[in-house]
Amino acid sequence: xxxxxxxxxxxxxxxxxxxxxxxxxxxxxxxxxxxxxxxxxxxxxxxxxxxxxxxxxxxxxxxxxxxxxxxxxxxxxxxxxxxxxxxxxxxxxxxxxxxxxxxxxxxxxxxxxxxxxxxxxxxxxxxxxxxxxxxxxxxxxxxxxxxxxxxxxxxxxxxxxxxxxxxxxxxxxxxxxxxxxxxxxxxxxxxxxxxxxxxxxxxxxxxxxxxxxxxxxxxxxxxxxxxxxxxxxxxxxxxxxxxxxxxxxxxxxxxxxxxxxxxxxxxxxxxxxxxxxxxxxxxxxxxxxxxxxxxxxxxxxxxxxxxxxxxxxxxxxxxxxxxxxxxxxxxxxxxxxxxxxxxxxxxxxxxxxxxxxxxxxxxxxxxxxxxxxxxxxxxxxxxxxxxxxxxxxxxxxxxxxxxxxxxxxxxxxxxxxxxxxxxxxxxxxxxxxxxxxxxxxxxxxxxxxxxxxxxxxxxxxxxxxxxxxxxxxxxxxxxxxxxxxxxxxxxxxxxxxxxxxxxxxxxxxxxxxxxxxxxxxxxxxxxxxxxxxxxxxxxxxxxxx
Ligand code: GLN
Numbered sequence: 001x002x003x004x005x006x007x008x009x010x011x012x013x014x015x016x017x018x019x020x021x022x023x024x025x026x027x028x029x030x031x032x033x034x035x036x037x038x039x040x041x042x043x044x045x046x047x048x049x050x051x052x053x054x055x056x057x058x059x060x061x062x063x064x065x066x067x068x069x070x071x072x073x074x075x076x077x078x079x080x081x082x083x084x085x086x087x088x089x090x091x092x093x094x095x096x097x098x099x100x101x102x103x104x105x106x107x108x109x110x111x112x113x114x115x116x117x118x119x120x121x122x123x124x125x126x127x128x129x130x131x132x133x134x135x136x137x138x139x140x141x142x143x144x145x146x147x148x149x150x151x152x153x154x155x156x157x158x159x160x161x162x163x164x165x166x167x168x169x170x171x172x173x174x175x176x177x178x179x180x181x182x183x184x185x186x187x188x189x190x191x192x193x194x195x196x197x198x199x200x201x202x203x204x205x206x207x208x209x210x211x212x213x214x215x216x217x218x219x220x221x222x223x224x225x226x227x228x229x230x231x232x233x234x235x236x237x238x239x240x241x242x243x244x245x246x247x248x249x250x251x252x253x254x255x256x257x258x259x260x261x262x263x264x265x266x267x268x269x270x271x272x273x274x275x276x277x278x279x280x281x282x283x284x285x286x287x288x289x290x291x292x293x294x295x296x297x298x299x300x301x302x303x304x305x306x307x308x309x310x311x312x313x314x315x316x317x318x319x320x321x322x323x324x325x326x327x328x329x330x331x332x333x334x335x336x337x338x339x340x341x342x343x344x345x346x347x348x349x350x351x352x353x354x355x356x357x358x359x360x361x362x363x364x365x366x367x368x369x370x371x372x373x374x375x376x377x378x379x380x381x382x383x384x385x386x387x388x389x390x391x392x393x394x395x396x397x398x399x400x401x402x403x404x405x406x407x408x409x410x411x412x413x414x415x416x417x418x419x420x421x422x423x424x425x426x427x428x429x430x431x432x433x434x435x436x437x438x439x440x441x442x443x444x445x446x447x448x449x450x451x452x453x454x455x456x457x458x459x460x461x462x463x464x465x466x467x468x469x470x471x472x473x474x475x476x477x478x479x480x481x482x483x484x485x486x487x488x489x490x491x492x493x494x495x496x497x498x499x500x501x502x503x504x505x506x507x508x509x510x511x512x513x514x515x516x517x518x519x520x521x522x523x524x525x526x527x528x529x530x531x532x533x534x535x536x537x538x539x540x541x542x543x544x545x
Contacts, residue, residue, distance in 0.1 A: 002134065002135070003136075003167055007024070007173060007208075008140050008153075008172050009142070010143055010189075010194070011189045013142070013143050016173070017140075018069075019078070020246075021071075021075070021138075022071070022078035023250050025078060025081070027250060028079075028137075029080060031269055031270050035137060036087065038089075038137065041091065046090060054302055058070045058305055060307075061444060061445060061472045062085060062087070062445065063445060063446045066083075066084070066087075066088060066444075066445075067444065073307055073311070091148055098112065098121050115154060126156075144172075145196045166263070169262045171206045172197065172206065174210065176209050178211065187219055187226070204227065205233060205262050206255070206259065207223055211237070214236065214238060215236040233262075235255045237249070242281070244314075248281060280527060284318060286321075291323075292349050292350055293313065293352070296331050301328075309355055312533045315524050315530075315534075320534065334346075334368050339368075350543050351381065356385045366386065367396075370386075370389050383518075383520065384517060387504075387505060391481075418476070419474055424498040441474055449466070449467050451464070489509050491507075502517065511539060
């Protein structure tokens with residue numbers, strides 16, 4: 001029988017429910033259980049695809065092409081699972097489904113109401129598309145008490161009764177603020193948050209307590225007494241300086257043990273295999289040197305906007321035994337600088353990455369960064385928009401197409417990056433509509449890419465001629481320009497199998513210059529970095545010496 005674990009949060013937001021749920025998932029996975037990781041977001045956007053990264057952080061893309069919350073990235077990296085489209089849902093999607101059903105007449109003349117129609121829609125998501133996993137872990141976005149979350153809590157309460165309370169575990173992530181003047185951790189906000197949760201009919205089973213200092217016996221006793229849990233179910237989650245220490249820290253504090261005990265599964269449970277996490281933490285503790293890489297992007301004030309890129313660098317650093325520091329360089333600031341000033345600004349870095357992005361802001365700065373890297377033989381890695389910028393730069397400055405640009409950014413240009421209308425995926429035709437909704441015209445999810453030339457950098461990196469990587473974009477390099485670019489030393493080394501869409505470009509005469517139309521950061525995991533990130537970091541280390 002599948003067991004269901006809900007991670008809820010109280011007191012304040014930003015406590016790291018995503019990582020908490022992912023770390024618990026990783027511990028259960030390490031004990032040999034099959035798991036599924038899911039996210040419920042009460043907000044009213046139908047999906048996060050059209051939200052600003054400043055609001056929401058990065059949009060994470062799954063293998064099957066869902067645009068999701070960045071927490072699904074944590075799930076994949078920690079619990080080593082591939083999330084699916086059906087693993088993420090928002091309040092907006094729930095209401096959208098309900099209203100569509102109402103319009104279709106599915107409710108047969110009934111008055112459509114929050115309960116049961118909306119709550120039923122939420123409940124049907126909870127069990128949809130499951131395949132007999134041992135554990136399904138749901139993270140509930142927001143903080144207990146949020147108006148938007150009310151119906152979600154109601155649906156979860158009903159669900160727990162229906163599947164049997166013994167099959168559900170509520171983990172409550174909370175904060176114990178430390179008051180300097182009193183010199184103690186405060187439990188009162190947690191007591192209030194638990195009361196709010198009780199008003200929704202949900203009794204927390206385990207308290208996971210974020211705190212700056214260790215939890216004393218007194219606080220533990222108080223929390224147990226006022227929050228209706230056993231003292232052993234008050235689990236300390238002390239702040240750590242490295243998120244990859246969290247699975248080990250939770251295991252030390254017996255979070256996985258208490259969860260298994262709750263389900264009556266502790267007897268006979270396999271011990272977790274935590275070798276991987278120990279090796280990661282040990283490697284990171286043993287660094288004696290670092291390299292520094294400039295990420296020239298648009299949302300640099302909020303590194304969460306590039307979460308998976310940061311984590312992919314961490315993983316590539318672990319694989320290469322060298323710490324990777326990332327400098328978030330604002331592309332807009334580079335725009336106004338002269339070539340000499342750009343050179344001065346980017347000189348301190350061992351490599352340059354231009355990430356994905358949309359719209360015009362900072363574009364000229366990204367093109368300057370690509371030009372600097374190409375001309376000064378600095379390792380360059382362009383992701384999606386970062387590849388498109390490298391193509392535009394090369395078309396303008398090497399091929400002499402002065403008005404080369406992307407159709408996304410400039411209506412009156414020679415569009416070397418444009419919207420391809422028809423292509424093939426897995427042998428089937430895909431069509432990009434001319435004027436679909438903004439959310440509906442992207443090439444999303446994993447697509448195959450053929451790498452024909454065994455001597456290419458791409459082939460050497462992947463060690464194979466057919467790869468799959470995840471996409472999220474509308475525009476593509478126009479293959480018609482491949483010949484002129486190749487004459488100038490910029491070659492297309494990866495193509496969609498139908499030969500229509502350039503997927504990888506590189507400069508063979510450069511120490512390391514690669515641009516990819518896909519997003520390799522999404523498939524990087526701490527113990528198995530994406531091969532391009534690993535090779536790029538190696539090239540930067542070689543340059544640093
Ligand atoms: N804006 C570009 C496009 O839609 C690039 C997207 C991206 O970098 N993810 O093609």
